[in-house]
Amino acid sequence: MQHPSDGDAWKALDSFDPEFASEERNVRIGLATDGFTPFSMTAASYSCWPVFAIPYNLPPEDCMTDEFMFLSLIIPGKEHPGTNLNVMLEPLIEELKELWKGVEAYDSNMKQKFKLRAAYLWSIHDYLAYGIFAGWRVSGRLGCPICGKETDCFGSIRVGSYVTSIVIGVFFLWTTPSGSEHRSSGRTPLSRRNPLSVAPGFGETHNWTHKCGLWELPYMRALQLPHNIDVMHQERNMCEALFNTVMDFLDKTKDNFKARVDLGNICNRPTLMLRENGGKPRAEFALRPNEQKEVIKWMKDLKFLDGYGAGFRRSVNLKTMKINGLKSHDYHIMMERLIPVMFRGYINDEVWKAIAELSYFYRQLCVKEISKEMMRN
Incomplete structure (x- = not known):
């Protein structure tokens, strides 16, 4: 495996829409975001969230390089955006819907116009931002978006916290781009199940907090790894x-x-x-x-x-x-x-x-x- 196209997540989207896969000029896009303080740590608190769009239809040596990362959105604010991040993403989601249908583009090499389509492939962020994107509370006994209630976590007598080393280890393998190879059980990850806006059993059988706007994309169910943890974090x-x-x-x-x-x-x-x-x-x-x-x-x-x-x-x-x-x-x-x-x-x-x-x-x-x-x- 040298490129995202070698992974099962890429091939799953191809299987969902063979017509999309047949046009080699169609683009797969990744989204990456995280908050940072643009001022010194001693200054007033401020959380700015840039959202980058990353096209993967490039040679391996060009993928994830600075010149091919595009700043698509900046979310300013004094505080963490929380679930409001989904509201801020709405313009970007609307563009993704339009790109899935196709827009007119010009191929300078072939010197001809063609219908260009693009699809969201996955997002990259830290664990907390994972919860915002997926609409899942990433704390407590049900903190793993993959395992959910099927977990071996147990309460600590001392403070009621949870021993999560096994869960986080399994979760990390499942959420890396090549981690799909570890799925021996064949069950569908929770992050690929369409959550209800309001569902009973919160904190007991599930940790869904909201329905992410990305579920408006018609191909969301076909994505094997819609959300990924940044390995460097x-x-x-x-x-x-x-x-x-x-x-x-x-x-x-x-x-x-x-x-x-x-x-x-x-x-x-x-x-x-x-x-x-x-x-x-x-x-x-x-x-x-x-x-x-x-x-x-x-x-x-x-x-x-x-x-x-x-x-x-x-x-x-x-x-x-x-x-x-x-x-x-x-x-x-x-x-x-x-x-x-x-x-x-x-x-x-x-x-x-x-x-x-x-x-x-x-x-x-x-x-x-x-x-x-x-x-x-």
């Missing part, structure tokens, strides 16, 4: 959590006091149980202070080619033993190349192999070419 979050936990940074580790309380209620791990005086035994995967210094010093001395991973040296503070200001690309390099190296020899082999396999998974996910057999495995 997920990879950054995973890398940051993994690094802080193994480094045992008290203010950022996921192995905190509350997690140990849950551990005592759910798991049989006597060596990790909180002591009577409230002390927290050190986990096998947590580095000692002298080991932390060695890892931080190693990161400070790293040298890379310009543009590859130049952010590490300026982000590492040897005095405070902290790392601040890394960008998503830095975490990308860190997760796929550095994590297995920096922790080898400090933790036991079983934990290190699990971390190395996770790193390998992300490397395979981000390669330019991958076999379907690899995705199945």
